[in-house]
Amino acid sequence: MKQLITISQLIITAFLLNSCASSTTKVAPSQNSALNSISKSNAAIEKxxxxQKSLDSWLHDDWEPTIAKxxxxxxxxxxxxKGIESNTSATKTQESHFVDKEDKNFTLQEYVDKAAAYMRAKPNDYNSSNVHKLESMPVIGK
Structure with missing residues (x-):
């Protein structure tokens, strides 16, 4: 009986050590672009x-235009x-728009300023907030 227990412990220990020692590294995609264009089997597929799509569309459609104003x-x-010149009946006008400066570093203060500008442009009232919706639910709220 003691031999059976000892042998089973030895087998379990050997199995665990073997499984921990095995290499399970991910194969990196080839740096050869011609090979990747033919066979994408080893390329990292990222969807x-x-x-992410919702956030990107909100940033593009709502956040950036609001901040730019x-x-x-x-x-x-x-x-x-300066944008495209538009020729109306007798006057020439140049449309201009504002874009972020490329040569600046991101700071937390910039984000805070932009968030404050967004909140000024689109104030939130309590009746349409998620807090009100959650509190009005019978199980969660009051």
Whole structure:
């Protein structure tokens, strides 16, 4: 009986040590672009998730246009780009828009300023907030 227990412990220990020692590294995609264009079997396939798509569309459609309209943000963090000239009946006008400066580093203060500008432009009321919706649920709220 003692031999059976000793042998089973030895087998379990050997199995665990063997499984821990095995290499399970991921194969990196080839640096050869011609090979990757023919066979993508070893290339890392990365799909964008629904939350990432939603966030990207919100940033592009809502956040950036709202921030670009704020005068303080324009003055502090953006530069003006001249756009396409439009010829109306007798006058020529140049449309301009503001874009982020490329040569600046991101700071936390910049994010705080932009968030404050967004909140000024789109105030949130209590009745449409998620807090109100959760509190009105019978199980979670009051």
């Amino acid at each position: 964008e998730g629904a939350m 704020d005068k303080e943000i324009q003055k502090k963090y953006m530069k003006e780009e």
